[in-house]
Amino acid sequence: MSEFHVRAVAEGEQRACLEVLEQALHAKPISDEDWAKMAPSWPAAGKFAAFDDHDTPVGISSSFDIELTVPGGRKLVTAAVDGVAVRADWTRRGILTTMMSAQLEDFAARGVPLAALHASEGVIYGRYGYGAATFDRGVFVERPRAQVRDGVGRDGVVRFVTPAEAVERVPALYNRFEGTRPGFAARPAQWWPGFFDRLVTGDGGYRVAIHSGPDGDDGFVVYQTIDTRDRTAPERGAILEIRELHAGTPEAWAGLWRFLLSVDLVSGVAGRGRPLDEPIAALLTDPRAVNTTEIIDELWVRLVDVLTALRARTYGTAEPVVLEVLDKQLPDNNGRYLVGPGGVERTTAEAELRLDVAELASLYFGQGFFRDLVVAGRIEVLDEGAVDRADALFHTARAAWCGTFF
Ligand SMILES: CC(C)(COP(=O)(O)OP(=O)(O)OC[C@H]1O[C@@H](n2cnc3c(N)ncnc32)[C@H](O)[C@@H]1OP(=O)(O)O)[C@@H](O)C(=O)NCCC(=O)NCCS
Structure with a gap:
C-alpha cells in the first residue's frame, strides 16, 4: 500500500x-x-x-x-x-x-486562539477538540399569508444592483455592520472573490438588492428564485430563496423582509442559515406564516489557546467556577481555570467541573447549557453547585450567529 x-x-x-x-x-x-x-x-x-x-x-x-x-x-x-x-x-x-x-x-x-469550521457531518470534528457552538435556522415564510405589520420597514428604499455593482459595493457595506452579536465574522479581502463575487457573477441567477435608509445604504440581500409553477397548479408561484441577508439597523432588516414578501408570483420565501432569534414572526400580522424547517449546528469552534479565549469574552453575574479542562491534542491547555465576571486565571484550586476542551468549545459562544452536557454524561461534576453557576456565567441571551460561509 x-x-x-x-x-x-x-x-x-x-x-x-x-x-x-x-x-x-x-x-x-x-x-x-x-x-x-x-x-x-x-x-x-x-x-x-x-x-x-x-x-x-x-x-x-x-x-x-x-x-x-x-x-x-x-x-x-x-x-x-x-x-x-x-x-x-x-x-x-x-x-x-x-x-x-x-x-x-x-x-x-x-x-x-480560536479555530472555526462548518462541518459536513456531526461525527467528524469532536475528536479534534471542536464543539458545535453556534446554530442557525431554516425558515419558510408563506405567501400571500405573510403580511408585514403596518408602520415598520417602510422608510427606506430597496433597489437592485448589477453583479458588478454588488462586487464593488457590498464588501464596504458589510464591513460597516460590525455589531455586537457573538459569532459575527469580519470578512477579510481574501474571502470575497471565491465566496461572494463568484456567486453573484456566476450562472446561478442570483439577484442582489440593497436597502437605503436615512443615512445611506444599510442592508443587502442576495437571493435566487426557483420556479415551481406548472399547468396543473397555476396558483403555485416561485420559491424565493435567500442566500444572504444582512442589515445594519432594525429598520433596514424590516425593509428587506417587506421587499422580499412583496415580490409577485412567489408563493414562499425560504431562508437557510438564518439566526435562531431573527424575529420574523413578530414582524408579521400572522405569526403562523413562518415555518421553521430546520435548526442545525452552524460553527464548530476549537479553543486553541483556552486561557486567551476565556479571557476575551465577558460573563454573566454569578460566583466564579473552577473548570478543569482536558486537551489531548494541545496539552498546554490542560489545567484548571477560575472563571468569573471579574476575569479568568489559571488556578491550583480544586476543580468543580471537569470537561474536555470540545465540550467547553461548544459552550464558549453562550449557547447550550452545562446542565444538558452533565445530564448527557459529558461533564464530570465534582461540586453540584457549580453547574448552575457555570450556566449563569456562560449563557448569553442573544443567539450567537456567524452568517458567513467558509
Ligand atoms: C471526512 C473525511 C475528511 C475523513 O478523512 P479520513 O482521512 O478518512 O479520516 P481519518 O482516517 O483520519 O479518520 C479519523 C477517525 O475519524 C473517523 N471518521 C472520519 N470520517 C468519518 C465520517 N465521515 N463518519 C464517521 N467517522 C469518521 C474515522 O473512522 C477515524 O476513527 P478512529 O480514529 O476511531 O479510527 C473524508 O472522509 C472526506 O473527505 N469526506 C468527504 C468530504 C467531507 O465531508 N469533508 C469534510 C468537510 S467539513
Whole structure:
C-alpha cells in the first residue's frame, strides 16, 4: 500500500488541492473560468495537504484568518477552516487526523486562539477538540399569508444592483455592520472573490438588492428564485430563496423582509442559515406564516489557546467556577481555570467541573447549557453547585450567529 506524507502546500499546487475538495464534496470539476474567480480566495498560505508517493495531493486541509466577535463584543483572531477533504480512495487511513494535527500545531505556534469550521457531518470534528457552538435556522415564510405589520420597514428604499455593482459595493457595506452579536465574522479581502463575487457573477441567477435608509445604504440581500409553477397548479408561484441577508439597523432588516414578501408570483420565501432569534414572526400580522424547517449546528469552534479565549469574552453575574479542562491534542491547555465576571486565571484550586476542551468549545459562544452536557454524561461534576453557576456565567441571551460561509 502506498504511503502518504503531509506538508504545507507550495505555490502552484492550490488548484490540484481544490480539485481534491470538489471531488470529495461531489461538486463538478472546476473550470478555468471558475478557477480564475476562486484563486484569490484559495492561496497556498494556510494549507496543509497529504500527498502520495508521486507528490499528488490526496487530502487537503485549508484555513485563513478572520476575526470573530465573542460574547461581550471583543473580536478574536480565528482560523477559519474552509476546506477539508480526503480523496475517496485514500479515506480511513489517518490522513485527516494527521492534517488536523499539523493544522492545530500551526494555529498554536502562530498564536491564533480560536479555530472555526462548518462541518459536513456531526461525527467528524469532536475528536479534534471542536464543539458545535453556534446554530442557525431554516425558515419558510408563506405567501400571500405573510403580511408585514403596518408602520415598520417602510422608510427606506430597496433597489437592485448589477453583479458588478454588488462586487464593488457590498464588501464596504458589510464591513460597516460590525455589531455586537457573538459569532459575527469580519470578512477579510481574501474571502470575497471565491465566496461572494463568484456567486453573484456566476450562472446561478442570483439577484442582489440593497436597502437605503436615512443615512445611506444599510442592508443587502442576495437571493435566487426557483420556479415551481406548472399547468396543473397555476396558483403555485416561485420559491424565493435567500442566500444572504444582512442589515445594519432594525429598520433596514424590516425593509428587506417587506421587499422580499412583496415580490409577485412567489408563493414562499425560504431562508437557510438564518439566526435562531431573527424575529420574523413578530414582524408579521400572522405569526403562523413562518415555518421553521430546520435548526442545525452552524460553527464548530476549537479553543486553541483556552486561557486567551476565556479571557476575551465577558460573563454573566454569578460566583466564579473552577473548570478543569482536558486537551489531548494541545496539552498546554490542560489545567484548571477560575472563571468569573471579574476575569479568568489559571488556578491550583480544586476543580468543580471537569470537561474536555470540545465540550467547553461548544459552550464558549453562550449557547447550550452545562446542565444538558452533565445530564448527557459529558461533564464530570465534582461540586453540584457549580453547574448552575457555570450556566449563569456562560449563557448569553442573544443567539450567537456567524452568517458567513467558509
Ligand atoms: C471526512 C473525511 C475528511 C475523513 O478523512 P479520513 O482521512 O478518512 O479520516 P481519518 O482516517 O483520519 O479518520 C479519523 C477517525 O475519524 C473517523 N471518521 C472520519 N470520517 C468519518 C465520517 N465521515 N463518519 C464517521 N467517522 C469518521 C474515522 O473512522 C477515524 O476513527 P478512529 O480514529 O476511531 O479510527 C473524508 O472522509 C472526506 O473527505 N469526506 C468527504 C468530504 C467531507 O465531508 N469533508 C469534510 C468537510 S467539513
